[in-house]
Amino acid sequence: MTVAKNLMAGRIMEDQIFPYPNLRDKDREVLGMMVDAVDQFLGPKHQDFKRWDREGMQPAEFIQGLRDLGLFGLIIPEEYGGIGLSNAGYARVLSQSSTHDSSVSLTIGAHSSIGMKGILLFGTPDQKARYLPKLASGEMIAAFCLTESGAGSDAASVRTKAVKNADGDWILNGEKIWITNGGIADLYTVFARTSSPDGKITAFVVEAAWPGVSHGPHEDKMGIRASSTTTVSFVDVRVPAGNVLDTEGRGFKVAMAILNNGRTGLGGGAVGGMKALIALATQQAKTRKQFDTPIAEFGLVREKIAQMTIDCFAAESVVWMVAHYIDSGVEDYSVEAAMSKVFASEALQRSAYEALQIAAGSGFMREYPYEQITRDSRILTIFEGTNEVLRLYIALSGLKDVARSLGEMKAAVDDIFNNFIKGFGVLTGYAEKRLTQTTGVGRDKILTKLPPPLREAAEIYERYTNEFAKASEYLLRKHGKSIADRQHDLKRIADIGVDLFVGLCVLSRAASLGNAPGQEGVQAIGIARVFALQAKRRMANIVRRITRNEDHDMDQLAGFILNQGSYPWDVT
Ligand SMILES: Cc1cc2nc3c(=O)[nH]c(=O)nc-3n(C[C@H](O)[C@H](O)[C@H](O)COP(=O)(O)OP(=O)(O)OC[C@H]3O[C@@H](n4cnc5c(N)ncnc54)[C@H](O)[C@@H]3O)c2cc1C
Incomplete structure (x- = not known):
């Protein structure tokens, strides 16, 4: 039984919780440079992020900049041209990019956390050799295609269909909705019901360039507006037998394993968002005066800043503990990962609410970043499994x-x-x-x-x-x-x-x-x-x-x- 499940049975697995794990030395070396590079690249673009939020897009040259920084290869092993960060190191990079803009983190995160994670976790040597180098360089961007109009939380009810040909290849038909990176991806991990008698789900690696694959227009969203979200359609798409992930009929397990493994990316992003909010709220509280006093002196404002700090520390502590479990080869961490997602996503939403409240009228104005962070953070309790x-x-x-x-x-x-x-x-x-x-x-x-x-x-x-x-x-x-x-x-x-x-x-x-x-x-x-x-x-x-x-x-x-x-x- 795992740490969380043992708690329910009345046992604290002290040796799995204490002492608090450190980052690997190897990660620390890379992270120093990576975090600085992220800051240098994204730091000067805050006005652009605001504009791209309004326009609902990230320009191609900006995505090229993400490629050039190596941000699509964060968790891909070095032998395939990636940076080879651990889950903990990866979450740290996403937390840093999220201090600048959530849509950026989502473009990177949907690629690494879920889009191509199936190939990392379940890929054959051939699939890895064919795709990982291109995924690492960003020549191929990946997306994860599970949700359909009738299959949201009930993901097991997908209707996209894959029928096996006599030659062993598959013919794929169906439509996925709300796919992050849908409009910019070159490779999709697609979950479809196969024609086997038990009609189980199978996972496929599908290239966007293949005949019959297309995507819809960019969705007009409440938040993370610059991140690409589209439908993705498959009409008589021929998928080679060699592009099945894991084995036929194991697709639901593959999907859940990918989502569980990817949760620390989302958690890291939430922590980055909270850090940005704490910096903004602190600055606002110190500079804004009312009743001839900086509002930072008022107990009710201080209480919010303290609570935001506690929430951030707690989210950080749980997210990196789970990342450590994954990195150290713990087999079952799904409950702990779910707990970290629930806590971190809700902590970010509380922080966004309180930071905006500290800025009050200014917080409500689009000139300031609070309203965008509030809109952007709203998705975190909805996707990758509702809370x-x-x-x-x-x-x-x-x-x-x-x-x-x-x-x-x-x-x-x-x-x-x-x-x-x-x-x-x-x-x-x-x-x-x-x-x-x-x-x-x-x-x-x-x-x-x-x-x-x-x-x-x-x-x-x-x-x-x-x-x-x-x-x-x-x-x-x-x-x-x-x-x-x-x-x-x-x-x-x-x-x-x-x-x-x-x-x-x-x-x-x-x-x-x-x-x-x-x-x-x-x-x-x-x-x-x-x-x-x-x-x-x-x-x-x-x-x-x-x-x-x-x-x-x-x-x-x-x-x-x-x-x-x-x-x-x-x-x-
Ligand atoms: C911006 C955005 C990006 C996304 N990106 C991707 C992506 O890249 N890939 C992908 O595959 N999907 C993606 N999704 C889909 C996302 O994962 C789903 O929206 C999510 O799983 C919830 O499904 P739903 O929206 O259909 O809600 P529903 O499942 O219809 O749920 C509606 C409400 O009912 C509740 N509910 C449902 N079932 C139960 C139950 N058994 N008990 C109690 N309450 C329940 C839910 O919690 C929710 O509050 C994205 C969605 C959005 C909005």
Whole structure:
């Protein structure tokens, strides 16, 4: 079981969280130059970014500049002409580009995080040799084509069809929507339902230049407007047998593996956005005077700046912890990656809201960058899995493993999660007796190596890890087979899990930074303490609401309003 899933079972895997990992030496050498180069190239272009946001495009010569900097080859191994950064190093570059402009990060990120990641993770030697050098140089830009008009969150319901010819090649037909880099890509990773009897999904590498491949016009979007988003259509496209990724029928697994592996790019981008907002808000607060006083002196403004800093530190801590798991070969990090995406994307949106509020009227004006960052950040809770669906995934994956740890119930538990309709009745009753024994509820303190200023925070996580296990047990026991449909409860489970995992990452990072000389070490410890206290309040509230809540009333109200179709009360 992984770190996050163990939390749900009442165990903190201390050695997987402490000490906080460092970047690889090799990454650090490259990053020094890369980060400077990114700043030098993007720094002078802020007016251009604003214009391209209005116009909804990135000019070809700008994309050429990204190629020249090597930004399309960040994670491609050196043997194929790439820079060979780790996930952690890659996330660091995306965080830097995001301090300048989100659309730029998206052009780079959609290429590396998801567009060509399938070839890196699953490509045959031949596919790698054919495509990676061109992808590294940016001669080919990549995009990831999963979503369709009828298949959004329910990605498994794609209808794009691939039929195998007698000669082993495939004929591809269908349309994908909202594809990032859709209009500029030369290579698409496409997910299609194959003609095998079970109709499973298969992943294909498709070149844009092949007959029958086309893309629609640039979508007119709310944010990340300069980033290319289009439909991509496939009409009788002949795909050679050698362009299947992994094996036939494994496409859904390939898609999920790519998305999981790519989440640190998105998280890194969110952190970069937060850093930019903190710099903007600090400058604004120090220079804007009201009541003859810089607004930075007012408690309510200071509170926002402190909270933005805590959110940024926490997001950074969890994103780079997950990147480290991926880089160090941990096999299953999907729940941790989902947690980092949920936290970082929402932290960025909170920060964008607060920074704009500090700038107030100026923040609302298009002359200032706040409104664009607010619009740009909105997408992060929507794509690469909506945060609602990721919360369900976090909770269900964790509960599945908790329940699975009860060996005798394995078959019934498999049934529950593979087929929600069957199976759970068997669990009820057994669970009552067995879960308490296996979850480790009531264990001794284990975070013993932390310095005294972090003990109180450590105790909070120890205590709520136990609460988490008890809550999971309680819900499994109470709801039996219907747990999968109890979305309010699943969200609660996910939210406790996110607070625990993010909080432990913060604790670990603060413990590492705590010995740093001067204020940075002291303040890092302070952040860990405040985050723990805030998390405790949130978790205590959620735990209370597991047994006392308004779920039923809320569902009834939603049912009434959905039935009415509109708000029915007017003042008369
Ligand atoms: C700018 C942009 C760029 C994109 N880039 C790409 C790309 O490069 N490649 C690609 O393949 N796709 C891309 N997408 C698609 C994106 O991944 C989807 O929009 C996303 O997966 C959500 O699907 P949907 O928009 O159809 O929402 P829906 O799935 O229709 O969801 C609507 C709402 O219902 C909720 N919901 C859905 N199912 C459940 C459930 N079971 N339980 C509870 N709540 C639920 C959702 O959380 C959401 O709030 C992009 C989208 C945008 C807007």
